[in-house]
Amino acid sequence: MSVIILGIESSCDDTSAAVVKDCVLMSNVIASQQVHEAFGGVVPELASRAHQQNIVPVVSEAIRQAGIKKENINAIAFTRGPGLPGSLHVGTSFAKGLALALDIPLVDVNHLHGHVLAHFIKEDENTEVPTFPYLCLLISGGNSQIVKVNAPNDMEIMGQTIDDAAGEAFDKCAKVMGLPYPGGPVIDKLAAEGDATRFKFAKPHIQGYDYSFSGLKTSFLYTLRDAIKENPNFIEENKADLAASLQKTIIDVLMDKFTKAIKDTGIKTIAIGGGVSANSGVRAAVEQYCQRRRIKAFIPKRTFTTDNAAMIAVAGHFRYLDKQFCDIAAPPFSRVTI
Numbered sequence: 266m267s268v269i270i271l272g273i274e275s276s277c278d279d280t281s282a283a284v285v286k287d288c289v290l291m292s293n294v295i296a297s298q299q300v301h302e303a304f305g306g307v308v309p310e311l312a313s314r315a316h317q318q319n320i321v322p323v324v325s326e327a328i329r330q331a332g333i334k335k336e337n338i339n340a341i342a343f344t345r346g347p348g349l350p351g352s353l354h355v356g357t358s359f360a361k362g363l364a365l366a367l368d369i370p371l372v373d374v375n376h377l378h379g380h381v382l383a384h385f386i387k388e389d390e391n392t393e394v395p396t397f398p399y400l401c402l403l404i405s406g407g408n409s410q411i412v413k414v415n416a417p418n419d420m421e422i423m424g425q426t427i428d429d430a431a432g433e434a435f436d437k438c439a440k441v442m443g444l445p446y447p448g449g450p451v452i453d454k455l456a457a458e459g460d461a462t463r464f465k466f467a468k469p470h471i472q473g474y475d476y477s478f479s480g481l482k483t484s485f486l487y488t489l490r491d492a493i494k495e496n497p498n499f500i501e502e503n504k505a506d507l508a509a510s511l512q513k514t515i516i517d518v519l520m521d522k523f524t525k526a527i528k529d530t531g532i533k534t535i536a537i538g539g540g541v542s543a544n545s546g547v548r549a550a551v552e553q554y555c556q557r558r559r560i561k562a563f564i565p566k567r568t569f570t571t572d573n574a575a576m577i578a579v580a581g582h583f584r585y586l587d588k589q590f591c592d593i594a595a596p597p598f599s600r601v602t603i
């Protein structure tokens with residue numbers, strides 16, 4: 266029998282609801298919050314208020330677009346964490362209330378598992394999905410991890426950042442350049458016009474598969490600070506080259522550990538996920554590396570790189586099949602607890 270899951274995502278500043286039937290996407294509605302733009306970053310209190318305004322219309326619209334009735338839903342999957350506590354509370358409370366009202370199971374999903382399993386969102390029955398085990402480079406605003414995925418509900422973190430995430434490196438360096446938030450997509454655009462070999466920034470020397478981006482951020486800041494002393498227009502005159510050189514350094518750091526993990530494990534199926542996996546340079550680097558070595562690479566559609574409920578619904582589908590249900594009293598968690 267088919268399984269229909271309603272997914273709800275509210276971990277940060279996107280309110281999203283999606284319906285999947287046996288992982289085939291029936292709807293994916295996302296309400297992004299513009300209210301933060303003026304503040305140069307997400308304001309938690311404003312985010313939770315906006316989630317409260319958005320959650321009912323977004324869920325209703327997802328059910329309407331899927332062409333189903335509420336009574337057809339088998340389970341409700343929701344992001345339990347990590348994320349902003351106030352934002353998570355809105356989605357969690359709504360999911361619990363609806364599950365109780367419909368008398369159906371509630372499934373809690375780790376947001377990061379959602380990113381890793383986003384490759385199982387099927388546009389139709391024929392969508393190709395990864396085989397197990399696969400290695401996923403999970404890169405977002407809050408995390409940078411190399412995850413070995415043995416099965417949908419069996420993941421091991423091989424390495425992760427010991428300080429900043431890759432997305433933070435993009436965003437914080439962009440802020441130093443006076444670019445708007447989030448800086449990642451802006452750097453990506455500027456980098457297309459720039460010379461990536463023009464500037465050199467510090468790269469970390471960390472053992473194993475772990476990442477570090479705080480040294481790079483400091484090195485970027487000092488380079489700019491020193492250059493501005495000589496030429497106050499330095500940033501404006503070198504915007505594209507700075508962006509391209511920064512992007513290349515971040516990609517080199519990411520690929521160094523990721524390719525080490527690929528070689529060491531011998532795994533021939535790899536994937537990328539999370540907001541930074543939308544980056545053109547990251548996508549090209551992973552594609553090129555894999556093409557040369559006949560490794561199968563799963564690069565997500567850009568819609569599924571940022572926060573969305575489709576990935577939560579799909580991750581929830583697998584937990585539902587394994588009967589991993591959530592207690593109605595379970596609170597959200599703001600930090601990673603995989």
Ligand code: KG4
Pocket residue numbers: 277404405406407408431432433435436447448449450453539540541542543544545570571572
């Ligand atoms: O996964 P995500 O939407 O949110 C979480 O952190 O959970 O990731 C957001 C991050 C931000 O740091 C943003 O700057 C970055 O993803 N990002 C990009 C690009 N698009 C989004 N970074 C580099 N290039 C992009 N094209």
